[in-house]
Amino acid sequence: MRNISKVGFIGLGDQGGPMAEAIAEHGYKLHVWARRPASLAAVAAVPHAEHDTVASLAASVELIGLCLRDDTDIWNLLDDQRLLANTAPGTIIVNHGTGDPTEAERIGAHVADAGAVYLDAPVSGGSPGARARTLTTFVGGPADTFRAAHPVFETFSDTVRLMGPVGSGQLTKLFNNALTITNMKNAEDILAMAAQVGLDLPALIEVIGTSSGGSAALHALGTDITPSLAEHLHPLMRKDMQHFAHAVRRRGACPDEVLARGEAGASGLVEAARLLTY
Template identity: 45%
Template sequence: MSNSTLTVGFVGLGDQGLPMAAAIAGAGYPLRVWARHRGSLEQLADTPHTPHDTLNGLAMSSDVVCLCVNTDEDVHALVTGGLADNMRRGTVIVNHGTGTPAQAIRIAAACRARGVDYLDAPVSGGRAGAEARTLVTMVGGPTEAFTRCKPAFLTFSSSVIHLGGHGAGELAKLLNNTLMMMNQANIADVLELADHFQLDTRALIDVLQAGSGTSAALGMMAAGATTTPPEMIAHLHEVLLLDMNLFEAAMRESDAPATTLIERGYAGAHRVPQIVETLSR
């Protein structure tokens, strides 16, 4: 299916969704957008797109509708609030947000009852990755729907990976987030020990980044420590805790043996301000 024959709808023009939508349009896909607040559409002034006054209108005119909203509850409300009922049979709804596998399965069932396919396709990389078009997109859902949508995902991603059925994309995202936070806990432990020995912290970071102890978490912490405003650090702290809440809920819901990962992940999320403070000296 060529770019000119796949019409993509988009809902959620926020910090990450806006550059994702712009990337889709920039690659030649007809872009349809709807927003609760018309002011949000002004950010697409320089991007080819067709705005819709109603969610139903967007649904009827789209082959694929990508959602980049805050919570599973927001996704479910959109899906059952007119989106799935007004899309043609065989079209696809895609959730790019972070949620739980169980909720992805429930939302997929609501879509299936209306003859619409569903993919959970959370992304990793934040706004910077969306702008650079280097997001990692993790997808759960039917292979045929994934194959149809993958070219559109590649407009904003450097890697698009199909992991299995509904919920697999969300599980992969939660595991990825938790591993990052576990790495942050390790970084905090190492820096605390370095302080005990009065080791030059910045020099140590240079060693760790160049050596086998490096990680994406270390790179992000080192790069942002001296340039990120305190209010952004506080926001990041809140976001990481929300991600851990989702991971814990998913593990409890499936009765998974994940106590160690949950505890270590929370430790990493809570200690981000400590890491930044140490690296900012």
């Protein structure tokens, strides 16, 4: 198994920034590029090399982690910004964002044609999990490449699992997100009803959180999801539910009921977050 020492990272947002920081903390030589110079503050506390171009970063590392908004951003880096054209043969390219499993297969084939290797490795746990280094990483791709990248993933994860070939990581993440978002709808409905009958909502969330009715969705509503964060999250949740529905339909199952509940959960997120600030 090859030993990776030089890691590139692009996408230094609320989740990607702490992931990159964790990689450097564990002794890897971290190389970064950012569209906005302000984003580089995320890794200011750890040793790193900054690059002016994606191409320069690509030529300097053995593994490149991408934590971006959607698959279109991946394509832009690979081709328009010449990431693939500047990677050495065998370079591992990892997508930690959430996207479409079929698109992951297309990207994987495109990367392979260029002589590199692709892993789709979306993560669960959000920015709190990234800061705590407790993310779950769902991986799709070749087993030998997974083994090589595994120590890097462990720097920011407490669970790392190979789920199958390229696309399997995304499919697993979409099922995870569908369950989270539909559970969010349950929590939103219960909290709204509890407010109507006069229950103390913070106290309710705390006591249910240690009881059989507890869930990650309920905990997140009671802690991390502020109204401003909810404004950011709910369109991402809608996007993930559409990816989920598309992936399920392509594989011969019917997502309609789960999709409707998930979209309702996304729609109600801002109102639920506001309810808990009163």
